[in-house]
Amino acid sequence: MESTGELVPFPLLNESNYRACTIPYRFASDNPKKPTPTELSWINLFLNSVTSFKKRAESDDTVPDAPARAEKFAQRYEEILEDLKKDPESHGGPPDCILLCQIREQVLRELGFRDIFKKVKDEENAKAITLFKDVVDLNDAIEDQTKRVQNLVRGIFAGNIFDLGSAQLAELFAKDGMSFQASCQNLVPRPWVIDDLDNFISKWGRKLWKKAVIFVDNSGADIILGILPFARELLRLGVQVVLAANDLPSINDVTYPELVNIITKLKDENGKLVGVDTSNLFIANSGNDLPVIDLTRISQELAYLASDADLVIMEGMGRGIETNLYAQFKCDSLKIGMVKHLEVAQFLGGRLYDCVFKYNEFSG
Incomplete structure (x- = not known):
């Protein structure tokens, strides 16, 4: 079911100086009627993705006259983006990654498109479910704790490559798909552009946490072969885990109902995930409907579970890098994701497909 009720701030967020967008698109000294170079760069990034979104919309057989409506979507969204180039204050601007995503989703929904990536998500979820036990067994076979955590983290990065919001990755995926194991082996070498993995593993060995909240990202390999083996390891060690998924569909992000269904399929007849008890695993509707997230607007349900x-x-990338990379929390925090936009790589001073592993230990 869709989240109901008023959205509230995430209770563990330190709201002082919080900005949902990581990259500064403009400054107070910039001309409000003239787009900044950063705004133009991001508007063009979203313009370049219109073709892949249009193709997905055209093939949505749940929508009558899908090809004609897909054409209207492309025309309308491109018009809005061109308007923002002329006047950054039009359409609720000035633009940032949240507004650009919001407008795209709004145009799709107004034309009757609710979930244009549904088919590919279902296919990738089914494929990843068949591989889940093999991935978990490989992790369980690693006796050294440091190496096991390293392997689980590499799995998160490898899974996070499945992102149809990136035009380049969408094109690559449509061409020949991507192998999870190959992705694990082909990650850019450490040190990554932000690399606090050693500090995180040190904390892991010294004192495990009691309860972790994970804001999850994509369907398929990302959630099933990346996040869930990591979450299962936390459960195995006695940590309560809350997985927070989107309320409504956006790109190929996993939604709350989809995640509930995935977990149900992965559990055995005793309710276990490959031998690990799941009584401490909770699935929450985040209240979000975008591939990025403003943590001042989450569901009351998640706020209660996360407190x-x-x-x-x-x-x-959307939740952990493009938004919230510098967000501060009233507890330990980890931002983890792959850099899949050149604009983000340039901002961070890293490489395309570089990895971000930013761990902050709360000092109280």
């Missing part, structure tokens, strides 16, 4: 957590994990 006593001591570790917050923001996973994926």
Whole structure:
């Protein structure tokens, strides 16, 4: 079911100086009627993705006259983006990654498109479910704790490559798909552009957390072969885990109902995930409907479940890098994701497909 009720701030967020957008698109000294170079760069990034979104919309057989409506979507969204180039204050601007995503989703929904990536999400979820036990067994076979955590983290990065919001990755995926194991092996070498993995593993070995909240990202390999083996390891060690998923569909992000269905399929007849008890696993509707997230607007359900957590994990480029990379929390936090836009790589001083692993230990 869709989240109901008023959206509230995430209770563990330190709201002082919080900005949902990581990259500054403009400054107070900029001309409000003239787009900044950063705004133009991001508007063009979203313009370049219109073709892949139009193709997905055209093939949505749940929508009558899908090809004609897909054409209207492309025309309308491109017109809005061109308007923002001329006047950044039009259409609720000035633009940032949240507004550009909001407008795209709004245009799709107004034309009757609710979930244009549904088919590919279902296909990738089904494929990843068949591989889940093999991935978990490989992790379980690693006796050294440090190496096991490293392997689980590499799995999160490998899974996070499945992102149809990136035009280049969408094109690559449509061409020949991507192998999870190959992705694990082909990650850019450490040190990554932000690399606090050693500090995180040190904390892991010294004192485990009691409750972790993970804001999850994409369907398929990302959630099933990346996040869930990591969450299962936390469960195995006695940590309560809350997985927070989107309320409504956006790109190929996993939604709350989809995640509930995935977990149900992965559990055995005793309710276990490959031998690990799941009584401490909770699935929450985040109240979000975008591939990025403003943590001042989450569901009351998630706020309640998260209030006593001591570790917050923001996973994926949208939630953990493009928004919330510098967000501060009243507990330990981890931002983890792959850099899949050149604009983000340039801002961070890293490489395209570089990895971000930003761990902050709360000092109280």
